[in-house]
Every structure is written in structure tokens, then in C-alpha cells.
Amino acid sequence: MVFVRKYFLWFLIGFFILLIPLLIQIYNTPTGYVPSGFISGGFDYATFIAKMKWGAAGHWTYINRYTTECTEPAPIYGFYLLLGHISKWTGLSVIWVYHLARSLIGALCLISLWGFLKTNTKSKTWLAFLLVITCMAGYWEYFDSVLNTKVAKMDLFLQAKVGTAFLTYPHYLVDLLAFLSIFHAYLADIPARRRICLSAIAGFLFSAVHVFLMAIILIPLIHGLLNKRTKEALQVVIPSMIAALPLTIIQYLAFTHIEWLRVWRDATATQFVSPLILLLAIHGVTGLLAWYKIVSEIKKLSFWSIWVLTASVMAYAMPLANRTEYIFFLAIPLGILASEVVEKIIGWLEERKNPTLTVIGVTLLLLLTSGYSILWMIPIFKADKTVTGKYPNYLPMEYVDTLANLDNEQAIVLCDTYTGNFMPAWTIKLKPYCAHPMETLNYEEKRKKVDAFYKGELPQLPEQIGAKYIIYEDFLAENDYGKLHDILGEPFIKGKHIAVWKRR
Incomplete structure (x- = not known):
């Protein structure tokens, strides 16, 4: 009761302050885009959302979703798998659960840190x-x-x-x-x-x-x-x-x-x-x-x-x-x-x-x-309307919908690293060939091959890796659509921001 009387108001204030960046991001969402939930933290943010997505799918152990090699389930990332299950139980999106957890635990940390410093x-x-x-x-x-x-x-x-x-x-x-x-x-x-x-x-x-x-x-x-x-x-x-x-x-x-x-x-x-x-x-x-x-x-x-x-x-x-x-x-x-x-x-x-x-x-x-x-x-806290670059605050709805439509069967996807990084956070069955420097096995070797492919120097790569889909997008990376068109022909899906080729 002493804790409730003394700190609960400050806990609520801390919680809402920490939640403000997400609320502003949602409020400022441009037409035709969806919030990515990214606030700060670089390349790793999407990987934790991906782990929550895996938990929301009902899993309590984790397979490496950022590499195409077959990986057996491992008892790691239990915290994010738990948050994923909470997302499933509550019906809230994984992005909302992520930021609610960050804000709730963060508010508790703020008052705990104050009490710790005051005492010690x-x-x-x-x-x-x-x-x-x-x-x-x-x-x-x-x-x-x-x-x-x-x-x-x-x-x-x-x-x-x-x-x-x-x-x-x-x-x-x-x-x-x-x-x-x-x-x-x-x-x-x-x-x-x-x-x-x-x-x-x-x-x-x-x-x-x-x-x-x-x-x-x-x-x-x-x-x-x-x-x-x-x-x-x-x-x-x-x-x-x-x-x-x-x-x-x-x-x-x-x-x-x-x-x-x-x-x-x-x-x-x-x-x-x-x-x-x-x-x-x-x-x-x-x-x-x-x-x-x-x-x-x-x-x-x-x-x-x-x-x-x-x-x-x-x-x-x-x-x-x-x-x-x-x-x-x-x-x-x-x-x-x-x-x-x-x-x-x-x-x-x-x-x-x-x-x-x-x-x-x-x-x-x-x-x-x-x-x-x-x-x-x-x-x-300003939540700039970033829709390009490595860490966008917003993703085109067309891009997200396209990934969702492709996510109906297990498939290897050849795409730029940035799309690969976001893909496991928005899908369950798609596996990017190259996605994250720390999570993708043999990342450096794969990254060189992907870069060569998008430059038109390694056209045989999709066949070599067994890719079912090849993706081009114009907002995360600056790849040459013309070179891909010369190699692959007409795309299976062609939109304003994304093109997808499908291999038989």
C-alpha cells in the first residue's frame, strides 16, 4: 500500500511518457502507410518483433527465422515468445504489445531507479x-x-x-x-x-x-x-x-x-x-x-x-x-x-x-x-515521418499487403537485406535468404551474393538457393529495377513500391 500511495501516480506518468513516441507515430501515419513501430534501436528492432510473431503463432521455442538453413527449435528468446503469446491471448498486435511492455517495464524501472538512488x-x-x-x-x-x-x-x-x-x-x-x-x-x-x-x-x-x-x-x-x-x-x-x-x-x-x-x-x-x-x-x-x-x-x-x-x-x-x-x-x-x-x-x-x-x-x-x-x-518523441532508409517509421500498405499475400506457403525469398530484416516481423512462412548481420548464418558471404545479383552480376542466384520469390522495392534500398527486369522478365506482382517475381 505504501508503494501504491507513493509511486503509483509517477508510475502512470512514466508509462504514458514512454508510450508517447508510438502514439505520435500512429497519429502521424501518412495515407497509404502503416506504422512500423520502430522508434529507436536500429536493425535489431524487427528481429524482436519477429520473435514475438513466432510466439503469437503458438511456439515456445525459437527457430532461426533469419536464415534459410534448417534450424532446430531452441529454448531461447523466451521473453519475446511470451510477449507473442500475450499478443495472441489479448488480440493486440505484436507492435502494441511490444511497446506496452516497454512502457510498463520502463515505468517500473524509472521509479525503481529513483528509489534505488535515493536509498543507496x-x-x-x-x-x-x-x-x-x-x-x-x-x-x-x-x-x-x-x-x-x-x-x-x-x-x-x-x-x-x-x-x-x-x-x-x-x-x-x-x-x-x-x-x-x-x-x-x-x-x-x-x-x-x-x-x-x-x-x-x-x-x-x-x-x-x-x-x-x-x-x-x-x-x-x-x-x-x-x-x-x-x-x-x-x-x-x-x-x-x-x-x-x-x-x-x-x-x-x-x-x-x-x-x-x-x-x-x-x-x-x-x-x-x-x-x-x-x-x-x-x-x-x-x-x-x-x-x-x-x-x-x-x-x-x-x-x-x-x-x-x-x-x-x-x-x-x-x-x-x-x-x-x-x-x-x-x-x-x-x-x-x-x-x-x-x-x-x-x-x-x-x-x-x-x-x-x-x-x-x-x-x-x-x-x-x-x-x-x-x-x-x-x-x-517527434516521430518523424520517415518512409525511406534502413529504419522507416512507416511502411507502404501495399508492401505489407503483398508480403501477407505471399505468406501462404513455406518459401525462400531473395530480397534486399532491409526487406529481409522486416520480412519475419510481418510474415510466418517466408524465409529471407539474407536478412541480418548477426542472425543470418554466413551473412557476409550471402550479402556479397545478394549485392552481386541486384547489380546484374549473378543472375543464377535464385536457382542456386531455391528461391521461390524475388522481391524489388524502391523505398528501403536503391536497387536497379531495369537490371532485374532484364534478368527475370515481367514480375508476378507489380505495384508502385514493390515488384515480385515468382519462380516455378
């Missing part, structure tokens, strides 16, 4: 909250062209950020709840029973989404050993491990016995990135202030400094293909550490007893740490 940090809650949410590369991106830092590209490493999680993927928000639960359980002065329950919940959530993140239990263990809190650390570590064990065993057996999962896992390996870029630059001014704080307290490290240092070591030392993902939500400790520095600077300004200096100084601090990130988020 020394800084002013509003300041720590702001810096945690807005911790991004920011202005460093402007130096890319001069210094060739590739910061702009790495700023898309969404896993490290908190603010982007609210506007991209709902499963990241499940991870965020797990982080907040397990670290609150360790840090807060709460009864042992509650600590154990929170830790068990966190362990289960990690195992359901990103089981490898269970390695973060090293952080309370290290802090506990250094600060004589071993008992509290074990009350967190043991329950979380027990709760994570069932799903962890299932996934371990799947990844060791299902061949395509091993190939897929290797394809998701993240490239080596300079520590100066990954651990410092992509967090902008906030990151710099945080690292200054870490150095200043090196003789007596706080929990937040231990978190940053432990995650940084794991990002380069763990024997995993995607080990850089151990900086997941590094924005939390960095934002907290930076807030302590900013608060001291504000205090110093106030001691000067010069209101003008204080206002100018505080404004500059907030602009440097948070201004760019806020400017980055504004266009997402």
Missing part, C-alpha cells in the same frame, strides 16, 4: 538520476572527423547506457530491474529474508534474458570481502545463483548441442575496442568526471568504483565472444560517481556567493553532462 547514494537523488539517464558520449562525437575516434559508432553500444534502454528494447529493461534488485539487496539495510527474495528475483530475471550477466555477482563479493560484508554478499550471491540455475542449465545444454546456436553465438562476437573508447569516451563528460572520482578514492574504493573497475576488467578478460557486454549499464555507477563530483563543484560555486556565477556554472555543467543526450532523445 550520497548525492542529491535528482542529480544522480539525471546523470545516470543521460550518460552518453555526447559532444565527443564532434571530434570524430578530426581524431578518427569512432566514438559516434561506439555510442550505439546501447548496452552500456540506461537512457536508451527506455526507448529501445524491453528486455534491456528486464536486465535493468535485475541490476537494481540485486544491488539494492546488497547495499540497503533490509532484513535477510527480503535480501534473499530480491536476489532470487534478480537471478531469475538474468537467466531469462542475459544469463551471462550473472557474472556481476563478483561485484558484491569483492566489495563484501574488502568491507567485511561477506555475510550480506553471500545472502545475495547464493539465492541469485540458485534461482538462475534451471534456465541456465537449459540454455547451456542448448548451446552445447544445437549447432546453429554455436554458429550464431560466434557471429555475435563483438570486436576489440580500445579501452579509452569503450570505457571512457562513449560516456562523455559524465564518464570523465566519474573516472576522476575513481582515481581520487583509489585507496578506499566505493561500491560504484568497484563496479566500474570489475566490469572494465571483465569486458577485456572474460573468455566469452561478447565479453564487452559486461559493461552493461555502466552508466549507473558512472552517473552516480559523476554526480558526487558535480555536487562538489556546485557547492564550491555556491560558496563564492555570486548568484550569476553559480547559475552560469551549473547551467554549463548540466549542458556538458546531459544536454547532448536530451537533444538526442527529442527527435525520438
Whole structure:
């Protein structure tokens, strides 16, 4: 009841704010188009909708819908399969369920993050909250062209950020709840029973989404050993491990016995990135202030400094293909550490007893740490009427209807990568030959062949791969219709935005 009285109104406000981008997108839908539901997150958005589509079709295990190779069902992506079933049970579209889940879980994360910071940090809650949410590369991106830092590209490493999680993927928000639960359980002065329950919940959530993140239990263990809190650390570590064990065993057996999962896992390996870029630059001014704080307290490290240092070591030392993902939500400790520095600077300004200096100084601090990130988020809420390019907000109704009409039998489809990326999100039986860099098996080889075909250099490709349909569209990619017409003749379907050839 205390929670309901104190936070329910803020929960509702957060929910509606997070839902606004979709509502605006729907409201602004141009005539002849349908909303894609894409708000932010790049190429991966459609893949999660595709997994929900598969769940809505009644499946609890996932086959790789982004490759033409035969793949056996695997117990992965249970979260999105569950959302798909919810779509089926409620009658709501998968896009609506996706964004409702993002907004509901996101609102819970917002109030949980506020409560977490209020209970477990020394800084002013509003300041720590702001810096945690807005911790991004920011202005460093402007130096890319001069210094060739590739910061702009790495700023898309969404896993490290908190603010982007609210506007991209709902499963990241499940991870965020797990982080907040397990670290609150360790840090807060709460009864042992509650600590154990929170830790068990966190362990289960990690195992359901990103089981490898269970390695973060090293952080309370290290802090506990250094600060004589071993008992509290074990009350967190043991329950979380027990709760994570069932799903962890299932996934371990799947990844060791299902061949395509091993190939897929290797394809998701993240490239080596300079520590100066990954651990410092992509967090902008906030990151710099945080690292200054870490150095200043090196003789007596706080929990937040231990978190940053432990995650940084794991990002380069763990024997995993995607080990850089151990900086997941590094924005939390960095934002907290930076807030302590900013608060001291504000205090110093106030001691000067010069209101003008204080206002100018505080404004500059907030602009440097948070201004760019806020400017980055504004266009997402504007829902621009993007109907072309890699990530359109809208798709032509003709395009969607054509895919639906073709989706009446199992068939391999030769199409551009962008159409291939959207296809499994809108159909069930069609399989694109080349669709997604991480999900399509042997993607690079297939991409070269597809590019050659659309240039008229590999006309035999449809026969080689057994494609039933060949698709041309004029809004996602810039292919030459004339060359395809010369190779394939008159299309089976010819519309304003899409043409389809059918092989016998």
C-alpha cells in the first residue's frame, strides 16, 4: 500500500511518457502507410518483433527465422515468445504489445531507479538520476572527423547506457530491474529474508534474458570481502545463483548441442575496442568526471568504483565472444560517481556567493553532462515521418499487403537485406535468404551474393538457393529495377513500391 500511495501516480506518468513516441507515430501515419513501430534501436528492432510473431503463432521455442538453413527449435528468446503469446491471448498486435511492455517495464524501472538512488547514494537523488539517464558520449562525437575516434559508432553500444534502454528494447529493461534488485539487496539495510527474495528475483530475471550477466555477482563479493560484508554478499550471491540455475542449465545444454546456436553465438562476437573508447569516451563528460572520482578514492574504493573497475576488467578478460557486454549499464555507477563530483563543484560555486556565477556554472555543467543526450532523445518523441532508409517509421500498405499475400506457403525469398530484416516481423512462412548481420548464418558471404545479383552480376542466384520469390522495392534500398527486369522478365506482382517475381 505504501508503494501504491507513493509511486503509483509517477508510475502512470512514466508509462504514458514512454508510450508517447508510438502514439505520435500512429497519429502521424501518412495515407497509404502503416506504422512500423520502430522508434529507436536500429536493425535489431524487427528481429524482436519477429520473435514475438513466432510466439503469437503458438511456439515456445525459437527457430532461426533469419536464415534459410534448417534450424532446430531452441529454448531461447523466451521473453519475446511470451510477449507473442500475450499478443495472441489479448488480440493486440505484436507492435502494441511490444511497446506496452516497454512502457510498463520502463515505468517500473524509472521509479525503481529513483528509489534505488535515493536509498543507496550520497548525492542529491535528482542529480544522480539525471546523470545516470543521460550518460552518453555526447559532444565527443564532434571530434570524430578530426581524431578518427569512432566514438559516434561506439555510442550505439546501447548496452552500456540506461537512457536508451527506455526507448529501445524491453528486455534491456528486464536486465535493468535485475541490476537494481540485486544491488539494492546488497547495499540497503533490509532484513535477510527480503535480501534473499530480491536476489532470487534478480537471478531469475538474468537467466531469462542475459544469463551471462550473472557474472556481476563478483561485484558484491569483492566489495563484501574488502568491507567485511561477506555475510550480506553471500545472502545475495547464493539465492541469485540458485534461482538462475534451471534456465541456465537449459540454455547451456542448448548451446552445447544445437549447432546453429554455436554458429550464431560466434557471429555475435563483438570486436576489440580500445579501452579509452569503450570505457571512457562513449560516456562523455559524465564518464570523465566519474573516472576522476575513481582515481581520487583509489585507496578506499566505493561500491560504484568497484563496479566500474570489475566490469572494465571483465569486458577485456572474460573468455566469452561478447565479453564487452559486461559493461552493461555502466552508466549507473558512472552517473552516480559523476554526480558526487558535480555536487562538489556546485557547492564550491555556491560558496563564492555570486548568484550569476553559480547559475552560469551549473547551467554549463548540466549542458556538458546531459544536454547532448536530451537533444538526442527529442527527435525520438517527434516521430518523424520517415518512409525511406534502413529504419522507416512507416511502411507502404501495399508492401505489407503483398508480403501477407505471399505468406501462404513455406518459401525462400531473395530480397534486399532491409526487406529481409522486416520480412519475419510481418510474415510466418517466408524465409529471407539474407536478412541480418548477426542472425543470418554466413551473412557476409550471402550479402556479397545478394549485392552481386541486384547489380546484374549473378543472375543464377535464385536457382542456386531455391528461391521461390524475388522481391524489388524502391523505398528501403536503391536497387536497379531495369537490371532485374532484364534478368527475370515481367514480375508476378507489380505495384508502385514493390515488384515480385515468382519462380516455378
